[in-house]
Amino acid sequence: MAQLTLGKALGAGLRQAMRDDDKVVLLGEDIGRLGGVFRITDGLLDEFGPTRVIDTPLAESGIVGTAVGLAFRGYRPVVEIQFDGFVYPAFDQIVAQVAKLHYRTQGRVRMPITIRIPWAGGIGAAEHHSESPEAYFVHTAGLRVIAVSNPEDAYRSLRQAVASDDPVIFFEPKRLYHHKGEVDLDTALADSPPMGLARVMRTGTDATLITYGAMVATALDAAEAAADEGVSLEVIDLRSLSPVDYDSVAASVRKTGRVVVAHEASREAGVAAEVIASVTERCFEYLEAAPLRVTGHDIPYPPAKLEKFHLPDLDRMLDAVDRVLDRPNSLTGADA
Amino acid sequence: MAQLTLGKALGAGLRQAMRDDDKVVLLGEDIGRLGGVFRITDGLLDEFGPTRVIDTPLAESGIVGTAVGLAFRGYRPVVEIQFDGFVYPAFDQIVAQVAKLHYRTQGRVRMPITIRIPWAGGIGAAEHHSESPEAYFVHTAGLRVIAVSNPEDAYRSLRQAVASDDPVIFFEPKRLYHHKGEVDLDTALADSPPMGLARVMRTGTDATLITYGAMVATALDAAEAAADEGVSLEVIDLRSLSPVDYDSVAASVRKTGRVVVAHEASREAGVAAEVIASVTERCFEYLEAAPLRVTGHDIPYPPAKLEKFHLPDLDRMLDAVDRVLDRPNSLTGADA
Amino acid sequence: MSPQITPISDTEQDLELAERILQPDGTRIANHDLDRYIADLSAEDIRALHRDMVVLRRIDAEGVALQRQGQLGLWAPCRGQEATQIGTARALLAQDFVFPSYRETGVIYARGAAPADFVRMWRGEEGAGHDPESLRVAPLQIIIGAQTLHAVGYALGIRHDGADEVAVTYFGDGATSQGDVNEAMIFASSYRAPVVFVCQNNHWAISEPVSVQSQYPIAGRAPGFGIPSMRVDGNDVLACVASMRWALEHARSGNGPAYIEAVTYRMGPHTTADDPTRYRSDDELEKWRGRDPIARVEAHLRALGELSDDQLAEAEAAADAMAREMRAECLGMVTRPPLAVFDGVYAEPHSGLERQRSEYAAYLASFDGEV
């Protein structure tokens, strides 16, 4: 066990993946000498040299497109997109090539590409540096989508993503890069729980609060606050957004009968919509109230000074919990 | 009133929009001399000349990016993307520029751009020619999304889209291009119902079948077939996917208490998930069963010979209706 | 200040600016740069090229016919481009790897495609018509230009592996406008990747003449990116072999990418769904008929006395046999069962899709009693 920040855990995961398999190569902007703008790849150029840690020209479609070519040749490319908002120029290569080549060739050509995306807001950044584009990829068949919330998961699931023969879009909540946690560096991948399972972070009985990424910490805080008011929340970290581990989710919902789904991304056709539709399909008879969403508004990510009015926070989560539990809340206009 | 195919109605809509406002310019691949691969712009080059009907170099990002520049200059560009699967190279310009410039400038710069997309499957086409990418755009704040299902709506809402000061992604179901219908060419736009309202295509009492685009016809057939079995379906054509006209949808659901949402697009985080989550939120106490989805599978669009096993059809819709009504169905393993 | 740049004014000039070994009438001329690349070609070798082109034209005609008869969903004819495709593809070594676009029937033929491979995709049976690994050709690519980046990535892998291989990518004149194709040149140059770009300038991108994409020679773009280029007469099969050998040699020797623009002409429609009479003139077509790539090498061989009537008949017979096999394979194809739509989406199990698959299986099973 080691105490590592999320960022360091990711770096350790990459290092281990590169040691495990010399077909693993990293591609990205500024990932070499600089170690990436978030220093995730710090030290890897020194250890593995410039043929495995490749500073690319400044073009995301080019990065992902050349990764596809490397995968054709049997490599296992790991791409770093510098910030969430810069993945869109690569969208065509991701959606039309990375996601489809395995299907197009009936499995003859594998695309074991991991696309790492420093992700989401809350860091007071400039425009395009706080995007939450995960729903685009969840909606894209052929991709797997992972979102991590803590160093331990980061280390393990990044290694799993790299080892996976499927393409994985890997979301790293940048506002947690400096958060520390215990990381088990020793367990072999084979002995780890498979990538794709959700995790109950806190058990509870009154309602299930489902989220992922940086919102997990907020949800846990909310659960703590709710407990003070005598409300018992179960908190689930989805960890995998495609596939979603609906067995775990449904088990919780059957117990609590009430659901709140939270994410930073905007609401329309977002991941919360998917979770609610699927949960309702599976657990309708157990539901005691309409599942609710706490999400970013359906607006472009706002300027930094206003982001706190966009991002779900503890209070907004608690208000939704009050609504789902039929307690006084902002819409009933009650307690104040 | 005139009898027009959907394709001709769109052409008539563009012609009228260009006559109404000389800032309207068309951009796209092969839209000039050829009149577009679907002939939607047939004759427009002759009437309006090459400065208003512009054959572009073969680059979708370039097309949308230059449309943004034209909008900066006060033009009202209408872009044709040749096929649904070719919109992805323009994704960055659409998501990061078209959708955000109005917000970025607090309304100082308008983006009255219409992006027309011949859309969806069922025509036995090659790969990338049958995509249903609407959820990507519905999830993108700052865009409006329209999907038409008949010549009358096509003519009217295309003119409305072009006249709108907001960017509109305009989906045209290509398998209906040759379908005929009555079109009112005379009513002034000002006297037409606003863009964005859903339409009840058939009233019913047992369940609400919600869909859009080419699936509307299938849904109406399904409703007809259901009626033979004594089941009364209400069929709603959403017409606008962002915003969704939830007033109309909720009114229907409150009446029937049962909902099926259908679309060709794949399921995870698709439009049906959004509709179900929103309807559940608004009408939970009226729901008598879990709302169900009938969608394309979560697979890349399959080769033409297999597409009929991917696309929702009448039977799959009826099976879902049976499930939502708790009648014998494929999952109960019943009647056969 | 950069030197003056002059646009291409007309088709004649267009072709004058291209390297050539055989004149349209089949006479061979000296080409200082290229001759050495084909010094080893015997008459038999040239006859083999001719035969390939004859067979290819027949494959292409059969594709069109099968489409017209409802056996294929679509076909993208390469008639007129035989010299470009055969000439460049025959210059490859077995270990090279090709990233084609959708019109490269001649390239996959030259790489050893089986008769069924030509139709499997266009019929709508599978996403790819051939096995990429055994042919060493990636699946045909429909997204314009996307494959050029794949070739560069592959070439980067070749370089890292220290392998004696070259990646080759084919694309059209229209494709040169796509960001991806330009990024591919940039990445290739930056990495000195062993990749050869082959632009088939067939003068049209569906209905758009090449002048919409560029009013200047396309090959003139590559040097700005540090990539040496050659503009070659794409209807001259010898020039195509020679220029491709030049490019491959350049790439194989560790000098990085090379670029060929083959100036040719799409004699047929864009695809069987296209009606070219809407946008191009008979005159133009007629002019290009006079530059037929097969007639040219045929005239050359005839003049050398190296193509007998028997040899010609043998080529035609081989072409007919190929077409027959193609048709038989096509008509004999069995569509995969419904649940095959779920095959190959992922390499490893995906719980969401597994569920959909079993639900759909149950749904299909519910009809079993009925029919």
Added chain:
Amino acid sequence: MSPQITPISDTEQDLELAERILQPDGTRIANHDLDRYIADLSAEDIRALHRDMVVLRRIDAEGVALQRQGQLGLWAPCRGQEATQIGTARALLAQDFVFPSYRETGVIYARGAAPADFVRMWRGEEGAGHDPESLRVAPLQIIIGAQTLHAVGYALGIRHDGADEVAVTYFGDGATSQGDVNEAMIFASSYRAPVVFVCQNNHWAISEPVSVQSQYPIAGRAPGFGIPSMRVDGNDVLACVASMRWALEHARSGNGPAYIEAVTYRMGPHTTADDPTRYRSDDELEKWRGRDPIARVEAHLRALGELSDDQLAEAEAAADAMAREMRAECLGMVTRPPLAVFDGVYAEPHSGLERQRSEYAAYLASFDGEV
């Protein structure tokens, strides 16, 4: 075969390949191509350019200071690029329209930006720092290269309107790798659009030296697209004015696009979030300190006897005053109220968003009693 292409071997050669009017020590040399473009410049004009650069450097320093003090979220310093930005922007006419990237503080200054305009966006108050229409400058663009296509579209509009205007776009050396920037050249060439491309080659894209993007002169790419180009010493303000006038004249006279690569150097970090000591050497920095663009024109004016101590002091005073105002405006900024997050998403009402707005208003109101 294309002519031999030679990569740039080192920084010295790099600069030798650029057009110049003032030597680093301020002496003026004859430039056959460029002299006529600045024949009208008086000493007073040159003094004004110098003054602009002094003020700009002060604005830039104030931006850095405000960021260090927590008043701004970020700042992208343009120190070292003053001659490029002031020289090219001062060559514009009032009616021209600019599409900048994020580092063009000098350009918006030259277009008349108010002190608050420099900080509004970087402070995180609004998405755009200035009013696009009154400055005739689009909002700063963060997505690398996206703005180049906007400029081309705008220029197409200019051409259709028959207006006497030029669209101008600024972008970095890193940006030249993006598909969009290449597509912009292609569209501009195809449409003969009156647009001027200004590539500020400041040698770095964050930590990547320009050689990762190109080992060849960037200006050398444009001619392949049919766009005449010039490589200019970007630390020579007179050469920058002159080359920009050449480019603008070319575009304004209906000849289509022109391209300038200004060879300069980013003296500071990429942004205030960057630590350049991780990736570049003191030596390199030192070398470029010796080529300071302000010192160069100052030496020139001094040698002419056209810059007195008083005049210099006046420029410094103007710079200080600007910085003071900028600071005061920055500190005085009032953040918009919470519900402003919903403003300006759409030009016309959107029922979904209206509902979210009112729900959020109710949510905010629910706290009213509490605090």
